[in-house]
Amino acid sequence: MLNSNFLSHNPKCWVLTDGKAGMESQCIALADTLGLKPTLKRVSIRSPWAFLPPHLWIFPLKALSVKSDKLEPPWPDILIATGTKTVALALSIKTINPATFLIQIQNPTMSISKFDIVIAPKHDCLSASNVVSTLGALNSINKRKLNDAFTEFASDYLGLPKPLIGVLIGGNNKNFHLTQKRTENFAMMLREAVNNIGGSLAITPSRRTSENSLKIIKNTLSDIPKFIWNGSGKNPYLGILAHADYFIVTGDSVNMVSEAIATGKPVHVFKDFGGSKKFDRFHNSLEKLGVTRPFSGRIEKWEYEIIDEMTLVADAVKKAWNFSKN
Known part of the structure; x- marks a missing residue:
């Protein structure tokens, strides 16, 4: 201050x-x-x-x-x-x-x-x-906010099977293109991750997530325990950051990745739908520091020091x- x-x-x-x-x-x-x-x-x-x-x-x-x-x-x-x-x-x-x-x-x-x-x-x-x-991007994620959000959204997430995997989904921009085929691949990887580790998914889309992508994800995960925000009511983003044990984040958003790593929890990044030299430098730097890992359809556990x-x-x-x- x-x-x-x-x-x-x-x-x-x-x-x-x-x-x-x-x-x-x-x-x-x-x-x-x-x-x-x-x-x-x-x-x-x-x-x-x-x-x-x-x-x-x-x-x-x-x-x-x-x-x-x-x-x-x-x-x-x-x-x-x-x-x-x-x-x-x-x-x-x-x-x-x-x-x-x-x-x-x-x-x-x-x-x-x-x-x-x-x-x-x-x-x-x-x-x-x-x-x-x-x-990465500046953000306001800190222990106080996460603790407050944990309490506020307890009724939404505490009943879901553990571990809870938070899924933060972006969409198309000038460097990334979440096509139907790539969305289908991503959805199958999410399914594989839950089948391997158990638990459930807490999914929140962004403004750039297309309706078609959401439809594919919902259909592919129809029998998987999950919460998918439908855009109504209070935005559960902070609640997911607070309650999730692991994260899967699409690599099109520096902001979402930066906010996920601010929690200190394992962050898996799905990047297989585009990129650029700038994005590559960003993701490579976090991987070299041991903060994030590429998402391959499996959930891994590791620890890293939160950088304030x-x-x-x-x-x-x-x-x-x-x-x-x-």
Whole structure:
């Protein structure tokens, strides 16, 4: 947490995103770790700015569409931004109000020196004195949250056969494609895993999981003890993180893998439906550290030390803040 003198000034903080849940959650997690209560600013960009890289934006604040939250004075003391569409906007605010302490999460794809601090995963391969490299995505998973979720969702999961295997499913993006054939293969592997070890599955899809993929999984696992979230009611994601003994996570989401390994439990990653150099670097680094293992249809048990990246990042932000004010 930032030093008490800083917090005593009740700094005004904005979180600036384009509304993507996975990106927004990282900003909020950082603000929470720093003891800040941010104002959420979701931006919507109009043409032609929406189609241009940030270094080509002229008069960035004019890029906001009518659907966007307003960006106007009084400017924040701290601005936490993420996503390509926020880069030029964040730098514009910094130019108008140099006192704003600018934190950019993930690679801003332009001059790093213009930011007070950049927090990016190691697989982005950024290097500078104001860059903090993390293994994965920032997240708010900690013992307190897991304990609270364990209690809250006890009635949902304690009745399922043990061990409970949490299955976090993503879907298609520009690097991964969960086709029908690949989904059928994945579903058969889930079936094999339960048949080998016993227990049950707690499955939660994401917004990118197609209805067809879910249908295939449900049909393939029709006689397997399980819970599959249907999208209604309270999101059980934290409950699954708290109650599962093991995890199987699709490799298309750095966020989901990062949140699963924050529990300290064995995390098996299903990657056989795509990839990229960046994703390969991410998954390979975790495997080399003994944190994750590829999912092959069998559940394995191992231990690893939880890496408290949020504390490391918060300490780096504190140091950068103190440097900027001296």
